[in-house]
Amino acid sequence: MQQKWYQATEIEVDSLGQNLHFYMETIEVSRLSALAFYAAGEERYKGERFYWQNREKTMTLVGLGHAHTIQNNAKNDRFDEVEAEWKHLTKNCVKGQAELQPILFGGFTFDPQNNVDGEWTDFPEAYFALATFQLVLRDDKAYVSIHLVTKEKQAQEQFEALRKVRDHLIHAAQVKELKTYSKPEMTSYFEPYKEPYLASIDQVTALIKEKKADKVVIARSLALQFKEQVASPQILSQIIHEQPESYLFGLERHELLFFGASPERLVKVENGHAYSSCVAGSIKRGKTADEDEAYGQSLLNDPKNGGEHQYVVDMIADIFRKNCFNVQIPNGPRLLKIRDIQHLYTPVEGQLDNDATILQLTKYLHPTPALGGVPRQEALAAIRKYEPMNRGLYAAPIGWMDAEGNGEFAVAIRSAALINDKAYLYAGGGIVADSEPQSEYDETLVKFRPMLRALGGQLHE
Numbered sequence: 179m180q181q182k183w184y185q186a187t188e189i190e191v192d193s194l195g196q197n198l199h200f201y202m203e204t205i206e207v208s209r210l211s212a213l214a215f216y217a218a219g220e221e222r223y224k225g226e227r228f229y230w231q232n233r234e235k236t237m238t239l240v241g242l243g244h245a246h247t248i249q250n251n252a253k254n255d256r257f258d259e260v261e262a263e264w265k266h267l268t269k270n271c272v273k274g275q276a277e278l279q280p281i282l283f284g285g286f287t288f289d290p291q292n293n294v295d296g297e298w299t300d301f302p303e304a305y306f307a308l309a310t311f312q313l314v315l316r317d318d319k320a321y322v323s324i325h326l327v328t329k330e331k332q333a334q335e336q337f338e339a340l341r342k343v344r345d346h347l348i349h350a351a352q353v354k355e356l357k358t359y360s361k362p363e364m365t366s367y368f369e370p371y372k373e374p375y376l377a378s379i380d381q382v383t384a385l386i387k388e389k390k391a392d393k394v395v396i397a398r399s400l401a402l403q404f405k406e407q408v409a410s411p412q413i414l415s416q417i418i419h420e421q422p423e424s425y426l427f428g429l430e431r432h433e434l435l436f437f438g439a440s441p442e443r444l445v446k447v448e449n450g451h452a453y454s455s456c457v458a459g460s461i462k463r464g465k466t467a468d469e470d471e472a473y474g475q476s477l478l479n480d481p482k483n484g485g486e487h488q489y490v491v492d493m494i495a496d497i498f499r500k501n502c503f504n505v506q507i508p509n510g511p512r513l514l515k516i517r518d519i520q521h522l523y524t525p526v527e528g529q530l531d532n533d534a535t536i537l538q539l540t541k542y543l544h545p546t547p548a549l550g551g552v553p554r555q556e557a558l559a560a561i562r563k564y565e566p567m568n569r570g571l572y573a574a575p576i577g578w579m580d581a582e583g584n585g586e587f588a589v590a591i592r593s594a595a596l597i598n599d600k601a602y603l604y605a606g607g608g609i610v611a612d613s614e615p616q617s618e619y620d621e622t623l624v625k626f627r628p629m630l631r632a633l634g635g636q637l638h639e
């Protein structure tokens with residue numbers, strides 16, 4: 179039996195001075211494949227979809243269509259503006275039941291000061307959507323919500339039409355359940371700026387030796403060409419099968435799909451408790467258990483990687499101490515092993531202060547020294563100077579929040595942008611005084627691997 183909840187809330191005025199009405203309905207359905215639901219939106223909602231799954235696989239989220247978007251290009255206030263608009267939109271929503279919560283999903287770009295043209299041209303610095311159809315899989319239950327935000331006070335007919343589409347989408351997802359996808363066919367790849375990248379590592383280590391910065395994360399991209407246009411469910415299906423230990427995400431905007439499988443939590447808030455993770459310092463996986471163990475031990479004992487990691491711990495600990503109480507941080511890092519790579523990992527948690535919120539923490543934490551550097555402003559200036567690309571959402575916060583202040587943002591690494599028959603993969607690494615260009619280059623090759631595999635490509639190493 180389907181359970182139904184319905185609530186209509188009136189929002190006084192939006193930023194344009196208009197009255198908006200927010201109607202929503204949630205039903206519980208028998209469990210269905212999140213990817214099949216996403217794929218069911220291929221014709222009608224392509225360009226307006228998102229997919230998310232947390233590392234623990236306890237929460238999966240799919241959005242089809244935009245009931246409302248919150249976007250801005252504010253250089254300094256983008257986090258605050260999203261927060262204010264979301265609060266306004268949801269202020270009359272009934273609180274207290276997780277399954278009734280409308281969810282806002284999206285991301286903030288890495289650096290709003292970057293104007294380099296490319297695949298990210300015109301992408302908003304903050305891009306969030308409340309889906310028309312929202313699927314949440316949580317605790318073995320599945321919920322589908324309809325959201326309608328409209329100027330019309332009498333929206334019954336419009337809402338009734340959406341109910342029909344919802345039933346059709348659920349049915350299509352149940353029929354599609356067993357579909358399997360093949361990998362796309364890559365015809366060529368190239369490494370833009372390989373030489374400038376290698377040179378930039380020397381330039382940045384020189385900068386660090388002159389004491390102009392302590393650590394700077396430098397990244398690069400890999401461009402792939404496919405035989406034909408690649409569909410986003412096809413790609414998401416590959417990462418779902420190949421990267422079970424990571425956050426999985428896909429976010430569409432017009433022709434672009436940004437997707438990835440990240441091991442790194444930026445921040446999670448659940449009932450006032452906040453969690454973050456320090457992930458920095460890397461080594462490849464071994465071919466045998468013994469070799470893997472030996473690599474892991476050498477990573478734990480390596481001063482260069484230990485240095486890279488400690489900058490991140492110091493910074494995240496500082497932000498947590500300023501915004502939380504009962505902060506807990508283990509004394510030293512442990513290993514985080516994922517399919518292609520192992521990292522130094524330190525979890526951080528605490529109880530949020532009364533006035534702290536998930537978006538405030540996101541604002542203070544981004545970019546951590548695992549993606550930016552130390553000191554932050556000097557590192558960002560070096561990135562702008564030495565990276566000839568625009569990171570867009572790579573290395574930036576991506577995730578969701580509800581109307582009650584719960585939510586989670588991952589750091590969008592191990593990620594790529596797909597546009598029709600082209601893809602751009604991104605990877606970087608923390609540069610410290612004793613970094614060497616060739617070994618940093620090799621580290622990016624390992625970090626490209628998960629997205630490259632999902633896209634059907636191989637590098638000739």
Ligand SMILES: C=C(O[C@H]1C=CC=C(C(=O)O)[C@@H]1O)C(=O)O
Nearest residue numbers: 458459460548591605606607608
């Ligand atoms: C910047 C990336 O990784 C960061 C996260 C973990 C380990 C890192 C490192 O060892 O350099 C990086 O700080 C990336 O994957 O593109």
Ligand SMILES: [Mg+2]
Nearest residue numbers: 459460607608
């Ligand atoms: Mg590194």
